[in-house]
Amino acid sequence: MLTSLAVEECFKKISDGSNVNALKDFYKKSVELLTGLIKMVQGELTKEDRQKIMCLITLDTHSRDIVDKLDIENVKKADAFQWQSQLKFYWMDNPTTKSKDCVIKIADASFWYSYEYLGNGPRLVVTPLTDRIYVTATQALHLKMGCAPAGPAGTGKT
Numbered sequence: 001m002l003t004s005l006a007v008e009e010c011f012k013k014i015s016d017g018s019n020v021n022a023l024k025d026f027y028k029k030s031v032e033l034l035t036g037l038i039k040m041v042q043g044e045l046t047k048e049d050r051q052k053i054m055c056l057i058t059l060d061t062h063s064r065d066i067v068d069k070l071d072i073e074n075v076k077k078a079d080a081f082q083w084q085s086q087l088k089f090y091w092m093d094n095p096t097t098k099s100k101d102c103v104i105k106i107a108d109a110s111f112w113y114s115y116e117y118l119g120n121g122p123r124l125v126v127t128p129l130t131d132r133i134y135v136t137a138t139q140a141l142h143l144k145m146g147c148a149p150a151g152p153a154g155t156g157k158t
C-alpha cells in the first residue's frame with residue numbers, strides 16, 4: 001500500500017536536491033505496486049482476500065493519481081495545500097495505549113483512527129468530490145461541529 005510517509009520522503013528529496021524527480025520515481029513505483037496487486041487478483045484467492053485486495057487497488061489507484069497530480073502541479077513541499085488537503089494515514093506511538101496506532105490527518109485536523117466505518121469499500125469510487133467531502137467532514141469534526149452528510153444517491157456520501 002502506498003504510504004503518506006513515502007510521499008513526504010519524496011518532498012524531502014526534492015527540497016534537499018538529492019532527487020528532483022522523486023515524485024516521478026515514486027509514481028513509477030506506484031504503478032509497479034498496483035500491477036502486482038492486479039496480478040494477485042487474477043489468481044486464486046479466497047473471497048475475503050479478493051475483497052481486501054480490490055479495496056487496496058481502489059485506494060492505491062487514487063493514491064497513484066494524487067502522486068501524479070502533485071508532480072504535474074509541481075508541488076515540492078509537504079505543507080502545500082494540494083498535499084495537506086489529502087486524507088493521510090500514519091502509524092504513530094499512542095501515549096494512551098502505549099502502542100503504535102493509526103492517525104488520520106488532513107489539513108490541520110488529526111484524529112486517532114478507531115476503526116470507524118469508512119464507507120462501502122468494495123463499491124467505493126474515489127473522486128474529486130470524495131476528496132472534498134473528506135476535507136469538509138474532518139474539518140467539521142475537528143471544530144467539534146459534528147458531521148451528518150445527507151442528500152440524494154450519487155452525491156458522494158459514502
